[in-house]
Structure formats: C-alpha cells, structure tokens
Amino acid sequence: MCGITGIFAFNEIGRFNLPNLSLATEELAHRGPDHQNIYVDDYVGLGHRRLSILDLSSAGNQPMSSHEGRYQIVFNGEIFNFQQLRKELVSNGISFKTECDTEVLLQMLILYGEKALDKLNGFFAFAFYDVQKQEMLLARDRYGIKPLYYFEDEDRFIFGSELKAILKFGLEKKVDSNALYTYLQLNYLPAPLSMVQGVKKLMPGNFAIVKKKSVVTKTWYKLADTFDQRFEGAYDEAKEKLSFLLNQSIERRLVSDVPLGTFLSGGVDSSVISALVAEKTDHLHTFSIGYKGHSYFDETEYANAVAKHIGSEHHVFQLSLDDLYAYLPKMLGHFSEPFADSSALPVYALSQLTKEKVTVALSGDGADELFGGYNKHAALHRLWNAGMKEKAVASLGSLWSSLPKSRNNPFANTIRQLNKFSAAYKLDYKEQVWLLASLQSARATTDLLSNEMLGIIDFEAFDVWKDEALSHIKGPSLSQALQLDQQLVLQGDMLHKVDSMSMAHALEVRVPFLDHELVAFANSLPEHYKVNGKMKKRILQDAFRDKLPEKIYNRPKHGFEVPLLNWLQNQLKSEINNKWLNPDFIESQGCFDNEGIAALKKKLFSSNPGDSHAHVWALICFQEWWQRFMK
Incomplete structure (x- = not known):
C-alpha cells in the first residue's frame, strides 16, 4: 500500500515538468512514510512513497527495476495470490531477489504484458515502463479500490494516486463545471470525473498504454x-x-x-x-x-x-x-477533490x-x-412489489411532504424516507433508481449554482452520461x-x-x-x-x-453516520454564515447563487431541515477544497 505518481513527457516542453516529480512524490508522504524514491530518464519520471507490508527490507523499495534495468514499476496495492504466481514464474526460469509482491507483479508484466491483469487477485494501481520501447502501461483494479488520476495534453501525460500530486506539475486549475453539477447531486464524484478540468480518474478495470504521441485506454475487466x-x-x-x-x-x-x-x-x-x-x-x-x-x-x-x-x-x-x-481541518485537507x-x-x-x-x-x-444492504434496496423491492400498504404510503405524498423531516431522530427520518418513497412511486424504473441513488435533484442543484456556472455546464453531456450509467436498467430488477x-x-x-x-x-x-x-x-x-x-x-x-x-440481526440499517445536523446547527453555525457560505465570498467566487444559498441556509436552521444538512455539508467540503487548492 503506497502512493505513486509520474510523468511521461511527449516533447521538450513536457520535459520541463520533470523537476516537479520530487514535489509530487513528497505530496504523497502520508500514503507511504517508510521510503521515498524516484526514477528519471530523458522523458519519463516515476515517483513512489512506500508503506511496508510485505518484505520489510530495502529490497522491496520502489521504483523497482528488472535485473537488467529495462523495466521499471511503481505499484500501489497488494497482490494476494502473489505466492502462487511466483511459483508459476519460477517454473518459467525466473529468479527473484525479494519476497514481496511488487517483484512478482513486475515479472508477470514482463512475461505476459497486459494479459497478466486477468491473473491478479488483489487491489492495485500501477505504472509499468518499458525503457527500451519507451512505452508505459498503467492499470487499475477491477472495482476501483485503489485510485489513479491522470492528465494529458499535447506535451505530457501525468498520473498520481491523488489529485494533489498531479497539481504539483503546474496545471492550469479550473473547476470542471459538469463535475460540480454531478457532485452536488451525488455528494461524490464517480470515475472518470474529477473536479479539476482536464484531470480524469482511470476507470476501474481499465488500463492505459502511453507512448510518445498517444494515450489509449482499454477495458480489461467488465463488471457487467x-x-x-x-x-x-x-x-x-x-x-x-x-x-x-x-x-x-x-x-x-x-x-x-x-x-x-x-x-x-x-x-x-x-x-x-x-x-x-x-x-x-x-x-x-x-x-x-x-x-x-x-x-x-x-x-x-x-x-x-x-x-x-x-x-x-x-x-x-x-x-x-x-x-x-x-478532526475536521486535517480530514478535509486529505481530500484533494471535494x-x-x-x-x-x-x-x-x-x-x-x-x-x-x-x-x-x-x-x-x-x-x-x-447483497442489497441499503434501505433503498428494500424500498425498491417494495416499489416493485407494491401491495395495499405501499400504495397507501404513496398516496399520502402531500402529508409526508408537510411533516418535519431530518436524519437526526427516528421519527423525522422515517417521515423523510416515506416522502422519498412516495415521490419515487410516480416515476419510471430508471428514474426510481436514480432518485434513490442521489441526494439532490437536478432542479435543486441548479438553484444553488450561479448564472456564470450554469452557462458553462454541458447539460447534454451530463444527460448522455446519466443515460449510459442507467442503460442496463430495463425494468424492475434489483440486480x-x-x-x-x-x-x-x-x-x-x-x-x-x-x-x-x-x-x-x-x-x-x-x-x-x-x-x-x-x-x-x-x-x-x-x-x-x-x-x-x-x-x-x-x-x-x-x-x-x-x-x-x-x-x-434484523435490526434497522445504520450507516457509519455522524450527528451532522446537530453539529451544523450549533458548533459550525458561525463558520457557515461567516466563512464557507458568506455572501461576499460566494459573490467573489462565482460558482454559486447567493439567493439559492440563502434559502438552503434558512432551511438548515429551521425546524424542518429535511436533507439540507447533507447539501450544506457538500458545499462546505467544496469550499474548503476550493480555498486549499484553487484559490
């Protein structure tokens, strides 16, 4: 488990970024406190921070090189079947100088190339560089357990375990308007989106081949x-x-x-x-x-x-x-995107x-x-197998909408859930799934955004992305x-x-x-x-x-939640009003609409806050990030 970063320069302009590699690697120190090193040749640089888990000796340090120096690797993760793979490699005449899984992964890639990915049982993000061919292979595990961000333009390809490492290479920092629009609806950013324009996350189960004049991504594992x-x-x-x-x-x-x-x-x-x-x-x-x-x-x-x-x-x-x-300031500082x-x-x-x-x-x-453990999964089952009880709940939508709702106590949380169930009952299958997967509607999201931001969001592109994400939903299917x-x-x-x-x-x-x-x-x-x-x-x-x-067994589902509403209404009230959602700051920033923010704050501090605390928290997290990385 470690932190990785690197750069592949496509030309002389791109090479000017190579000295930034050490800064980018140092930015990942928290991920790997046990060792730091870099590899650099004329056009490629690889950086690594190590957290020692297997073979604690210095022989397991990275970047790791093959015996003759042709191949280099930086690797974050664990290969759990590495001992089995090691035996396979030994039977092919390959010798080892360490006891760690990194060297096994290196030799697997040398022997099998990208086909080695199918043989791996583990979680990982890595960059494997063939010095002779001047070609780099980057890959991410099947489910995205380990992160991998990347940026490319005509001069360079940059990657890292965290966005903050990539920013050390001097990118022009602009908020990705579509990412912000998505984030405010979901409270997180799924791959390939990132909050910085031009930076992407490699999709889970994908790999990328980088050469001097091209970057090609392919899928090696399909969840579907x-x-x-x-x-x-x-x-x-x-x-x-x-x-x-x-x-x-x-x-x-x-x-x-x-x-x-x-x-x-x-x-x-x-x-x-x-x-x-x-x-x-x-x-x-x-x-x-x-x-x-x-x-x-x-x-x-x-x-x-x-x-x-x-x-x-x-x-x-x-x-x-x-x-x-x-804990709050340090916690927020470890997210290099909202x-x-x-x-x-x-x-x-x-x-x-x-x-x-x-x-x-x-x-x-x-x-x-x-296995279907969220309350929304039970709600979908009830929606798609509705009896008299479910139909009665759905018919009382006006009642649920008029009653106080919040996540802060059992009664108000139940009313919140019944209100959402009633709203979902009126929708088609895809929109039911989307409603229960999101925390804020598209309409409520646009109410929070400034005219300037709304003017640059590509709503058609968002709709295409959403339609593609929901394309496999053909009917009332929990699977x-x-x-x-x-x-x-x-x-x-x-x-x-x-x-x-x-x-x-x-x-x-x-x-x-x-x-x-x-x-x-x-x-x-x-x-x-x-x-x-x-x-x-x-x-x-x-x-x-x-x-x-x-x-x-058979007790109410309880996420790993915090008493957020109480916290925002009390300890953080002053900072909400005077710092994060201060009208002057909002106006100067240009991302959000002051009227929409004021309405949200009013709801938060009312006796019927609903989900407003979750939306305010999303804004706080964005504002902290913006001030740390974009201001």
Whole structure:
C-alpha cells in the first residue's frame, strides 16, 4: 500500500515538468512514510512513497527495476495470490531477489504484458515502463479500490494516486463545471470525473498504454459480465459456497509482515469479517467508534457484543462533537477533490486511532452493494412489489411532504424516507433508481449554482452520461440496481472514502467482500436470495448466523453516520454564515447563487431541515477544497 505518481513527457516542453516529480512524490508522504524514491530518464519520471507490508527490507523499495534495468514499476496495492504466481514464474526460469509482491507483479508484466491483469487477485494501481520501447502501461483494479488520476495534453501525460500530486506539475486549475453539477447531486464524484478540468480518474478495470504521441485506454475487466451468469443451485448450496468463498478471500488477505486487525462497527458486514478472522488468528484486535451523548448514532453496544462473542481484544473510541470538530481541518485537507460523505470523518478518526495498534485492517465494505444492504434496496423491492400498504404510503405524498423531516431522530427520518418513497412511486424504473441513488435533484442543484456556472455546464453531456450509467436498467430488477451501485456508489463513494481516510494515516484497509471470485458469485445469485419483503442481505445473514450473537440481526440499517445536523446547527453555525457560505465570498467566487444559498441556509436552521444538512455539508467540503487548492 503506497502512493505513486509520474510523468511521461511527449516533447521538450513536457520535459520541463520533470523537476516537479520530487514535489509530487513528497505530496504523497502520508500514503507511504517508510521510503521515498524516484526514477528519471530523458522523458519519463516515476515517483513512489512506500508503506511496508510485505518484505520489510530495502529490497522491496520502489521504483523497482528488472535485473537488467529495462523495466521499471511503481505499484500501489497488494497482490494476494502473489505466492502462487511466483511459483508459476519460477517454473518459467525466473529468479527473484525479494519476497514481496511488487517483484512478482513486475515479472508477470514482463512475461505476459497486459494479459497478466486477468491473473491478479488483489487491489492495485500501477505504472509499468518499458525503457527500451519507451512505452508505459498503467492499470487499475477491477472495482476501483485503489485510485489513479491522470492528465494529458499535447506535451505530457501525468498520473498520481491523488489529485494533489498531479497539481504539483503546474496545471492550469479550473473547476470542471459538469463535475460540480454531478457532485452536488451525488455528494461524490464517480470515475472518470474529477473536479479539476482536464484531470480524469482511470476507470476501474481499465488500463492505459502511453507512448510518445498517444494515450489509449482499454477495458480489461467488465463488471457487467458478472451479472450475465446465473447460479442455478438451491439456497442452502448458495450459503455454503458463499461461506467457502468468503473464508478463502479472508485467508488470502491475512498475509502480512506487520500487525493486523479489523474494523468492527457492529453491523452484519464487519461482524462477519471479524468473526471469520478471529477463527484464523490467535489474537485479534477489533476497532470501533462511538458517539458520546448521541445514542441514535451509536452502535458500540452491538460491536461490544460481537467482540465478546468472538473473543477479540476490542478498542472503542468514544468521540464527542468537539472531538469531531478537532478532526475536521486535517480530514478535509486529505481530500484533494471535494467529497461529501460525512461518514468520512469517523473513518478518519477510526483510522488514526487504529494505526496506533496495527498497520493493516480488514473491513466489511462492499457487502451492501453486493447483497442489497441499503434501505433503498428494500424500498425498491417494495416499489416493485407494491401491495395495499405501499400504495397507501404513496398516496399520502402531500402529508409526508408537510411533516418535519431530518436524519437526526427516528421519527423525522422515517417521515423523510416515506416522502422519498412516495415521490419515487410516480416515476419510471430508471428514474426510481436514480432518485434513490442521489441526494439532490437536478432542479435543486441548479438553484444553488450561479448564472456564470450554469452557462458553462454541458447539460447534454451530463444527460448522455446519466443515460449510459442507467442503460442496463430495463425494468424492475434489483440486480440491475445493484450493478449501478457497484459502478457508481462503491467506487466513487465507499472505496474512495476508505482509501483516502485510511491512507491519511498510512493504514492499509483490505476488503474481503471484493475478491473478484466472490463478486462474480454474488452477482450471479437470484434477487430473492438477497432481498425479500422481510430481510436485506438475506443470504449473508443466514450463511453466518451461527457465528454471531442474535441481537445484531434484523435490526434497522445504520450507516457509519455522524450527528451532522446537530453539529451544523450549533458548533459550525458561525463558520457557515461567516466563512464557507458568506455572501461576499460566494459573490467573489462565482460558482454559486447567493439567493439559492440563502434559502438552503434558512432551511438548515429551521425546524424542518429535511436533507439540507447533507447539501450544506457538500458545499462546505467544496469550499474548503476550493480555498486549499484553487484559490
């Protein structure tokens, strides 16, 4: 787990950027505190920051060169089947000088080229350079677990693990208007979008070939293909196979030369992972976050019950709103583009505190998108199997819209959900899925943007992108909705959050649910194995029911949320009014409309805030980013 960056100069003008490589590499110091080095030739530079996980000796440092120096690689991630691949390479007469997976990846690419990608089980972003051919291969893992940004113009190709590294090469910094329009609707930016004009994210499952006069991107893994297979076995057979595949995935992810633990929130996903890891290790450390004085958001009761059940040494970090406030400036500084999932804040805190004990943590991320764990999945099931109760709820839309709504207490949150369900009931299948996947409508978004910004947004291009993202949704299909979540929410929100916040503290987080063999199996399962009228993530809960205490089952879904509304209405009220959303600042910035911002602030501080706190938080995250990187 590391940070990578580099440049491929196409001409003499591009070569002037090579001295910036050291600055760009240093910008990634938090991702790899153990070693820094660069490789430079006439037209290519590669930079690397190392977090040592396997083969802790200096032999594993990067950039890594082949024996004769023809090939160079910088690599971020882990190849979990590297020992098996190493044996294959040895049988082909290849010798090794290290015990790490980087050298295995290097030799695989030398032997097989881009075809090596299909053989890899792991998560990764890397750049592989053939000095003799003057050709570079860059690739990203199947699901976008590891990030890879890039920029190209007529003079140069630049890449990096984070946007802030690319900005060190002196790009002209302009806000991408379509990215801002998308961000305000989703609260995150899915690949290939970035907030800086001209910078893109390499799509998950894609690779790029860079030569002196061209950059060509291709797809090596198609997520859609995993939905074409159909599991034909019985439910009990599916449970057994799921258990086998998840146990196998965890065993692969326990290989480490440094201390290892698990995140344990008390939800089913992290509890299953922790229980299975506990069976395979002698002494497991588990870690969770709680909130002082905010029981509605606190899940430590369940995490403690699981830890006691599996016999782990459990560490609970109880945070107050003041504690969260103290973490805020540094947390926002680690996002080199705006990101408004507020659960990033506790993940940041949890990662910092976890790193005091271990260097690698396993998490339960990915299970919701594979097995249908979100409340919206239950809502879609009800929409598409509506009975008298659902029709009655939908018919009371005017009532729900008139009642107070917020995420801050159970009653107001229920009203919020019923209001959204009623709105979705009137739409077609695609728009139902989109409504439940987004946090703000297109109309509400345009109300927040300035006339100047609205004038440069390419709305037609956005509609084309949205239509393409929803193109596979042909009818009332949960599998098709899950495919959208895996394409957008998983890579753009959940994985980006965990990577950014954990790597802020040089903590490696591994995600067993996203082993590609397990993903293919999960996506082949019948929908009713996942969600029915009574249960979400049905097969996951049933397959491991005997591993966990009964109290964690069949309780309300609770995301890794923070008491954001209370926080914004109190501790941050002054900064909202006088700093982030100050009318003079808004006017001088030119991105937002003061009338729209004023209306949003009024709603936030009212007795019926709805989702306004999420929209204000998105603006805060953007403003902090803009002042740090664009002003």
